[in-house]
Amino acid sequence: MAFTEPKETYTGKVFQVSAGTDNGIVFGGENVLPFHSFEGSVPNRPVIAYEIQDVPPHDWPETVKAEYSGASNNAAAWAKYCQDKFKAKALTLRLIGTHPDGEDRTTEEAAKTVREVLSAINIPLIILGSNHAEKDSAVLVAAAEAAKDSNCVIGKAQEKNYKTIAAAAMANNHKLIAMSELDINLSKQLNILITQMGFDKERLITDPMCSALGYGLEYTYSVMERIRLAALTQNDAVMQPPMVGDVGMYVWKVKETQALEKDIPQWGILKDRGIIWEAVTAVCMLVAGSEILIMRHPEAIKAVEQFIDEMI
Amino acid sequence: MLIIGEKLSIIARRVREAMLNRDRGPIQEIAEAQWKAGAGMIDANIGPAEEGGEGLMEWMVTTIQEAVPLPVCLDTTNYKAIDAGLRVHNNERGRALINSTSNDPERFGMLELAAKYNAQVIGLTVGRGGLPADAEERAAIAAEIMARAMEYGIALEDLYLDPLVLQVATSQDHALKVINAVKMFQELNDPPMKTVAGLSNISNGCPKALRPILNRYYLALLMHAGLTAAIADAHEVMETVKTIEVIIGRTLYAHSYLEM
Numbered sequence: 001m002a003f004t005e006p007k008e009t010y011t012g013k014v015f016q017v018s019a020g021t022d023n024g025i026v027f028g029g030e031n032v033l034p035f036h037s038f039e040g041s042v043p044n045r046p047v048i049a050y051e052i053q054d055v056p057p058h059d060w061p062e063t064v065k066a067e068y069s070g071a072s073n074n075a076a077a078w079a080k081y082c083q084d085k086f087k088a089k090a091l092t093l094r095l096i097g098t099h100p101d102g103e104d105r106t107t108e109e110a111a112k113t114v115r116e117v118l119s120a121i122n123i124p125l126i127i128l129g130s131n132h133a134e135k136d137s138a139v140l141v142a143a144a145e146a147a148k149d150s151n152c153v154i155g156k157a158q159e160k161n162y163k164t165i166a167a168a169a170m171a172n173n174h175k176l177i178a179m180s181e182l183d184i185n186l187s188k189q190l191n192i193l194i195t196q197m198g199f200d201k202e203r204l205i206t207d208p209m210c211s212a213l214g215y216g217l218e219y220t221y222s223v224m225e226r227i228r229l230a231a232l233t234q235n236d237a238v239m240q241p242p243m244v245g246d247v248g249m250y251v252w253k254v255k256e257t258q259a260l261e262k263d264i265p266q267w268g269i270l271k272d273r274g275i276i277w278e279a280v281t282a283v284c285m286l287v288a289g290s291e292i293l294i295m296r297h298p299e300a301i302k303a304v305e306q307f308i309d310e311m312i
Numbered sequence: 313m314l315i316i317g318e319k320l321s322i323i324a325r326r327v328r329e330a331m332l333n334r335d336r337g338p339i340q341e342i343a344e345a346q347w348k349a350g351a352g353m354i355d356a357n358i359g360p361a362e363e364g365g366e367g368l369m370e371w372m373v374t375t376i377q378e379a380v381p382l383p384v385c386l387d388t389t390n391y392k393a394i395d396a397g398l399r400v401h402n403n404e405r406g407r408a409l410i411n412s413t414s415n416d417p418e419r420f421g422m423l424e425l426a427a428k429y430n431a432q433v434i435g436l437t438v439g440r441g442g443l444p445a446d447a448e449e450r451a452a453i454a455a456e457i458m459a460r461a462m463e464y465g466i467a468l469e470d471l472y473l474d475p476l477v478l479q480v481a482t483s484q485d486h487a488l489k490v491i492n493a494v495k496m497f498q499e500l501n502d503p504p505m506k507t508v509a510g511l512s513n514i515s516n517g518c519p520k521a522l523r524p525i526l527n528r529y530y531l532a533l534l535m536h537a538g539l540t541a542a543i544a545d546a547h548e549v550m551e552t553v554k555t556i557e558v559i560i561g562r563t564l565y566a567h568s569y570l571e572m
Binding site: 184185186188189192193196226230234236238239 | 562563564565566567568571572
């Protein structure tokens with residue numbers, strides 16, 4: 001008797017989500033586990049969005065800063081640089097300058113930056129707050145209005161502030177990232193609460209919270225894996241939005257991406273080490289189920305794109 | 313867990329009158345309420361319907377499917393009525409379920425109909441010789457029904473084995489035997505056989521106030537034993553279904569799980 005390959009069958013499917021307008025991106029839509037195209041349909045490849053921010057990246061390691069020197073003093077110029085020089089398919093603008101402990105920029109300033117960035121690029125934009133729940137609920141409302149009808153991804157809505165942010169995303173025709181902190185049940189609960197407001201679950205993106213290799217990556221991995229299994233094998237519609245891996249911001253603050261060669265020579269070349277750290281973390285997120293990644297170093301992005309090419 | 317909404321039975325006076333007068337209002341109202349409460353299929357029980365069964369089942373199937381986007385479980389011993397109902401059943405809403413065949417030669421015709429219309433079918437584990445004595449006898453009958461279904465070209469995944477729930481008030485020892493039968497049925501095939509139970513029969517003959525209590529707790533135990541589907545009142549059991557599905561890990565817990 002001929003050997004027949006055992007194949008899993010799945011009852012559910014990840015929602016397909018689009019962002020942007022003319023040069024838009026589409027992600028999700030698969031009815032199998034990550035890269036299991038031999039068992040079903042994987043209509044879209046994962047997307048990587050270059051991360052920029054509203055203020056110069058003073059707190060980023062030199063390794064990454066150097067890649068954007070000359071462009072990163074101005075968000076719009078930086079955005080255009082990513083699009084033109086690195087052929088970025090999508091961008092993430094993190095409004096970190098609005099954080100009350102940082103520059104505490106106003107909502108008006110944030111809205112202005114959003115408008116400037118949008119007019120400098122023709123690729124989709126993800127707009128993130130500073131992760132200060134209270135401030136974000138004002139900043140992201142202003143940002144969502146400033147970006148009205150550009151089909152952006154707005155985030156991150158959390159348990160404490162989801163109402164205003166979801167309402168703003170809904171009113172201005174954006175997609176929405178719902179973030180919970182490494183808790184699968186809260187992740188489901190937040191998605192339920194947001195959809196109960198009338199927000200279409202097919203316009204949601206789940207962020208179960210990322211972490212860097214060596215710093216809790218396995219927790220993120222398990223939570224993502226469990227969410228994806230609920231979506232596919234239990235056909236749990238609330239768990240069927242695509243997932244985002246916010247990789248760069250976690251990776252580029254860990255010791256392994258910062259320690260100088262003269263201090264820890266046995267760890268090897270700092271530049272390569274950081275790039276590898278970001279690429280490996282990103283690949284783990286893809287294998288766990290992320291459809292969209294937010295990353296910083298162009299070389300790491302290139303490596304992950306190559307990985308995707310080989311897997312697809 | 314598939315709930316087959318059971319409220320459309322000729323035994324209920326309001327339903328019987330609506331059937332007799334061909335009054336679509338009450339039928340559609342009940343079907344819609346079952347659907348909204350979480351039923352995935354609607355049971356149309358027209359009794360033996362020896363006279364005019366064909367017209368009645370045809371009318372029931374059409375009337376139900378006009379109101380809800382669900383398949384129908386055709387519940388009668390009248391072969392011709394099932395035939396007539398299946399002919400008009402809208403399969404875009406899902407496949408119909410015949411209730412039921414058994415190990416009684418008089419009911420083998422139902423398998424023929426299942427094959428003819430590509431319907432699913434319930435196999436009630438009783439034979440000619442009366443009620444099964446225990447779980448083992450139920451499983452033995454189940455195996456015979458499975459063999460016969462295959463002869464008729466019916467895939468085993470389209471057969472739901474029904475252990476025949478009996479009244480706790482008169483046959484208390486069978487309550488546990490039925491639970492054991494549900495476990496045994498699943499072992500008769502790989503992938504496991506599907507199972508269905510006429511849930512409310514457990515509380516038949518009990519005081520009205522006790523019936524929902526008995527039905528719900530019994531369903532919880534049957535679900536834990538692996539039951540696939542239940543013919544039940546969706547209003548009465550959905551809370552139990554959702555809770556047990558969380559407890560046995562079939563759905564992911566969230567604080568609002570009952571609202572989903």
